[in-house]
Amino acid sequence: MAKEVDVLILGGGPAGLTAGIYASRARLNTGLIENVVPGGQVAKTELIENYPGFDEGILGADLMERMLKQATRFGLQIHSEQVTGLDWKGAVKKIETDQDTYLAKAVIVATGSDSKQLNVPGEKEFKGNGVSTCATCDGPTSANMDVVVVGGGSSGVQESLFLTRFVRSIKLVEFMDRMNAEKILQDKARANPKFSFFLGHEVLSINGDSKIRSVTVRDRKTGEKKDLGAERVFVWIGMVPNTGFLKGHVRLSPAGYIITDEDLRTSVSGVFAAGDVREKGIRQISTAVGDGTIAAQSALHYIESFS
Amino acid sequence: MGQNLELNHDHFQKEVTESTLPVIVDFWASWCGPCRMMGPVIEEVARDYAGKAKVFKVNTENNAQLAGEYGVISIPTLIYFKNGKPVDQIIGAVPKSVITKKLDALLS
Numbered sequence: 545m546a547k548e549v550d551v552l553i554l555g556g557g558p559a560g561l562t563a564g565i566y567a568s569r570a571r572l573n574t575g576l577i578e579n580v581v582p583g584g585q586v587a588k589t590e591l592i593e594n595y596p597g598f599d600e601g602i603l604g605a606d607l608m609e610r611m612l613k614q615a616t617r618f619g620l621q622i623h624s625e626q627v628t629g630l631d632w633k634g635a636v637k638k639i640e641t642d643q644d645t646y647l648a649k650a651v652i653v654a655t656g657s658d659s660k661q662l663n664v665p666g667e668k669e670f671k672g673n674g675v676s677t678c679a680t681c682d683g684p685t686s687a688n689m690d691v692v693v694v695g696g697g698s699s700g701v702q703e704s705l706f707l708t709r710f711v712r713s714i715k716l717v718e719f720m721d722r723m724n725a726e727k728i729l730q731d732k733a734r735a736n737p738k739f740s741f742f743l744g745h746e747v748l749s750i751n752g753d754s755k756i757r758s759v760t761v762r763d764r765k766t767g768e769k770k771d772l773g774a775e776r777v778f779v780w781i782g783m784v785p786n787t788g789f790l791k792g793h794v795r796l797s798p799a800g801y802i803i804t805d806e807d808l809r810t811s812v813s814g815v816f817a818a819g820d821v822r823e824k825g826i827r828q829i830s831t832a833v834g835d836g837t838i839a840a841q842s843a844l845h846y847i848e849s850f851s
Numbered sequence: 852m853g854q855n856l857e858l859n860h861d862h863f864q865k866e867v868t869e870s871t872l873p874v875i876v877d878f879w880a881s882w883c884g885p886c887r888m889m890g891p892v893i894e895e896v897a898r899d900y901a902g903k904a905k906v907f908k909v910n911t912e913n914n915a916q917l918a919g920e921y922g923v924i925s926i927p928t929l930i931y932f933k934n935g936k937p938v939d940q941i942i943g944a945v946p947k948s949v950i951t952k953k954l955d956a957l958l959s
Contacts, residue, residue: 580885581892581944587884605884612888624892624946643948672925672942680883681943682925684911685918 549575551843552639552648554627555786557584558829559819560654561611561620562836563843567652568618570844575621575648577641582622583608584656585783585820586829588678590706595829604680607829630793632812635850649814649850650843653790653802654836656820657783657827662694666750667779674756675777679703682776688712692759692774694747696723700780701733707778708738715772717742717761719781742772750777785821797823808839816842856897858907860914866907868935873904873957875950878918878928880911885944886927892947896954904954933957 551567553560556578567574576582586592589604598607616622625641632638632651639646659677661667667675676682683706691711693704696718702725704714716723716733721744723730733739745761748769752758758771785800795803795811801823808816818835820827858866858876867874877893879886890908897906911918911926921930921937931939931953939953 578946580946581888583884583888587888589884590882603882603884605882605887608884609887624948626946674924676925678883678885678925680880681885681927684880684883684915684926685924687915 546638546645546647547575548647549573549621550648550847551575551650551652551840552577552637552646553652553654554639555584555654555656555819555821556582556612556622557654557656557819557832558586558608558611559656559821559832559836559839560584560652561608561615562833563652563654563818563840564615564620564836565611565618566837566840567843568615568620570840572844572847574619575623575646576615577623577625577627577639577646579624579626581624582612588680590680590703592829627789630789632793632815635814637814649847651815652836652839652843653794653810653815653817653821654819654832654839655786657785659779660782660784662747662779662781664747664749666752666756667777670750670752670756670777674752674775675750675779677779679706679778682778683707683710686711686776689775690715690773691776691778692717692772693778693780694718695780695782696720696725696741696743697780697782698725698729700778701725701729703778703780704739705729705732705736708736711738711776714739715742715759715774716740717745717747717759717772719746719764720744742770745770783820783827787821799823807842808835809842814846816846856894856906856908858909860917863909863917866905867932870905870932870935873954874932875904875906875954876921876930876932877906877908878911878921878923878926878930879908880926883926889927889944892950895947896950899951900954903958931957 550572553576593601629640748760802817816839818839819832929941
């Protein structure tokens with residue numbers, strides 16, 4: 545038997561959970577499909593300092609635990625399942641998962657994005673065995689190690705600062721000639737003696753045997769190659785949207801993000817998008833929360849227009 | 852509220868390596884978001900399999916030595932024990948169905 549719901553949300557990060565809070569609090573029968581565990585990218589982040597309301601900052605895990613509790617308090621049903629098929633042609637939207645079939649009056653896509661990969665030799669081989677995109681997952685077991693961090697954006701530098709609690713040294717490799725991170729983060733990193741910087745360098749390979757031994761980089765100006773000793777490699781070079789399963793179902797930008805109007809309607813009537821998965825300029829927790837709010841309200845209006 | 856599944860070094864041998872039932876040990880840490888979000892799932896598995904298998908959590912902050920002994924590099928890591936020996940593992944957060952599938956395989 546298919547499960548009938550008013551609103552089905554895909555993705556359990558801040559956008560999806562916020563949409564869940566608004567929709568279930570509006571007494572809509574609301575389900576949320578999450579393919580791993582709720583929390584999204586935020587749960588991987590150690591400290592959040594720019595989300596309003598938490599004057600001392602809040603741990604990413606704490607923030608998401610609270611959002612999850614708040615959403616389920618209003619009756620949001622969370623299903624830990626994989627989406628396997630979509631049929632969005634009719635008025636009722638059909639979503640198949642590895643365990644169930646859902647029929648929804650409206651759908652909110654909030655599947656977010658995942659860390660981009662370097663695509664260099666050694667990356668796949670050492671994934672989960674020294675190559676990481678999660679400092680809070682792999683930092684504590686990196687005590688007294690030399691590590692390489694790839695990426696000088698805000699994520700890379702913020703997460704590296706967390707790593708300094710554990711590791712012996714951080715060699716930060718950035719493709720561009722300068723770091724792109726917020727100035728406040730750059731200043732903290734430059735003042736920390738554990739950091740050394742390899743700007744204008746690209747990663748060629750991650751090398752080792754049963755574990756990582758080094759990372760080969762190339763100076764993009766001189767062409768000089770260097771082997772940087774490291775036991776762990778953390779990669780923060782940007783994100784890719786989780787929209788592979790949507791190709792052919794909804795209009796996407798060339799980079800794969802979902803195109804919406806300002807009410808967060810997509811190219812398919814009754815399907816809305818919220819958060820990092822959407823084509824937009826700024827991707828922050830606060831903007832994801834704003835998106836979740838708008839998408840839920842738009843879905844509510846859409847459903848009401850039929851009844 | 853969650854059950855107390857916490858296990859430390861002192862009881863590890865008795866509860867895990869000398870257990871006659873299959874055991875899942877969840878290596879985690881309080882600041883690890885994916886670990887924390889997995890917490891309720893782990894407790895559910897413990898409830899569902901009560902009497903058939905045992906489920907414990909080891910906080911790697913206080914038990915770094917245990918984590919090292921079992922080669923835990925990335926958390927969360929779930930290690931499955933049968934007859935006291937590690938026989939399977941899962942690295943990273945996964946849905947409940949992935950955890951129970953492996954456990955069912957050990958029980959059959």
